[in-house]
Amino acid sequence: xxxxxxxxxxxFVCVSIVGQELDFDxxxxxxxxxxxxxxxxxxxxxxxxxxxVFNSCGDSLNHYNYYYQTVQIGEKCWFQENLKxxxxxxxxxxNSIVDPKFYVYNFAxxxxxxxxxxxxxxxxxxxxxxxxxxxEETCPSGWHVSSLEDWNYILDIYGGEWVAGEYLRxxxxxxxxNESGLTLIASGFRxxxxxxxxxxxxxxxxxxxxxxxxxxxxxxxTNVNPNWLDSSSIPHDSGMSVRCVKD
Numbered sequence: 001x002x003x004x005x006x007x008x009x010x011x012f013v014c015v016s017i018v019g020q021e022l023d024f025d026x027x028x029x030x031x032x033x034x035x036x037x038x039x040x041x042x043x044x045x046x047x048x049x050x051x052x053v054f055n056s057c058g059d060s061l062n063h064y065n066y067y068y069q070t071v072q073i074g075e076k077c078w079f080q081e082n083l084k085x086x087x088x089x090x091x092x093x094x095n096s097i098v099d100p101k102f103y104v105y106n107f108a109x110x111x112x113x114x115x116x117x118x119x120x121x122x123x124x125x126x127x128x129x130x131x132x133x134x135x136e137e138t139c140p141s142g143w144h145v146s147s148l149e150d151w152n153y154i155l156d157i158y159g160g161e162w163v164a165g166e167y168l169r170x171x172x173x174x175x176x177x178n179e180s181g182l183t184l185i186a187s188g189f190r191x192x193x194x195x196x197x198x199x200x201x202x203x204x205x206x207x208x209x210x211x212x213x214x215x216x217x218x219x220x221x222t223n224v225n226p227n228w229l230d231s232s233s234i235p236h237d238s239g240m241s242v243r244c245v246k247d
Contacts, residue, residue, distance in 0.1 A: 057246070063140045068244075071181035074157050076150060077246035080183050082125030085138055089115045093194040097214055097236040100132035103190045105199055124187035124199065127239030130216050133206055139244035146243045148209035148217045148231070154180065155229060165227045174226045182243075184221060190239030198222065206240040 053059070057077035060067040069080040089112050090101045105120035105127060115121055132138060133145040158164035158180060169176025170183045188199030198204070202222035209217045211233035218240055221229045234240070 061140060070246075071183075073154055073180055073182065076153060078146070078150075078182060079143075079244045080181060082185070082187055083128075083138070083242040083244060084121065084125045086112055086115065086121070086126050087137075088112065092190065092196065095192060095194070095237045096129065096131065098131060100135055101129040101237070101239065102132055103127040103196075103239040105188055105190070106196050120199070124185065125241055127187075127190045128206060128242050129239055130206065130236035133208060133242055138242070142247050143244040144247055145208045146205065146245045148207045148219075150245050151205075151207060151219045151229070151231075154182070161229050161231070163227050165221045165225075165229045168229060169221065169226070174223055176226075186223075187241045189220075189241075192235045192238040204234075204240045206234075206242050 054061045054070075057070050057072040060069055061079075062068075064085055066084050068083075071078055071080045086102055086104070088100075088102055089107070089110065090103055091110075092103065092108055094101060103126065104115040104118060105124055107115050107118055107120060109115060128138070139145055154168065155161050155164045158167040166175045166177055167179040168182045168184045169178060170185050171178045173184075173186055176184070184203050184205075186198070186200050187203050188197060188201075189204040190196050202220060204218055204220040207217045207219065211217050214236050215233045216236060217231055218234050219229055219231055
């Protein structure tokens with residue numbers, strides 16, 4: 001700090017000596033002097049990081065330095081892509097129905113940076129166990145992990161769970177036309193037997209709705225029945241994709 005102050009004073013004196021005019025009167029006292037320079041030093045480094053401004057659905061939203069696209073479906077606003085929030089990385093054989101766990105498809109490394117450099121992370125996002133979706137910071141403030149009710153609302157708009165799949169899938173996946181804009185992808189899942197499965201063939205999304213003490217509902221669609229968006233009760237320690245919905 002003393003070195004910085006000395007440098008600032010030295011520069012101030014040098015500028016004055018060569019006869020250049022300083023016109024920053026920071027304290028508005030009618031004089032440009034060392035007090036104005038000290039005022040500048042106080043402000044030095046006070047720049048704030050740029051924040052995204054979310055005004056309405058369709059705007060992008062910054063959550064932990066990633067900008068998510070959003071889409072309006074009926075009266076609900078959804079993330080248009082899978083959640084990528086990754087505060088830690090867990091190995092495939094690290095199971096728990098109590099502690100939050102975060103997986104990246106087929107990744108068995110140890111650092112977040114390595115995980116974020118993989119194709120799976122960038123294409124599919126993160127796979128979460130149930131305790132991980134209960135964390136307050138998983139979705140942005142004012143948003144929540146989609147519930148079974150949120151998914152059922154979309155299905156009602158697009159004809160029910162036996163026909164809605166094609167309207168919700170991305171256009172580059174089987175018969176998807178993505179009329180909804182939800183852009184569901186075949187991101188696969190992590191089974192609670194520690195294996196990853198179904199990448200490229202099926203997509204599985206956790207809901208916040210519990211079905212039993214140790215299980216919760218999910219919604220999924222696969223190439224076997226591409227028009228379906230079926231549901232099942234899955235163990236809390238399996239890993240699945242997440243979509244956030246505005247409160």
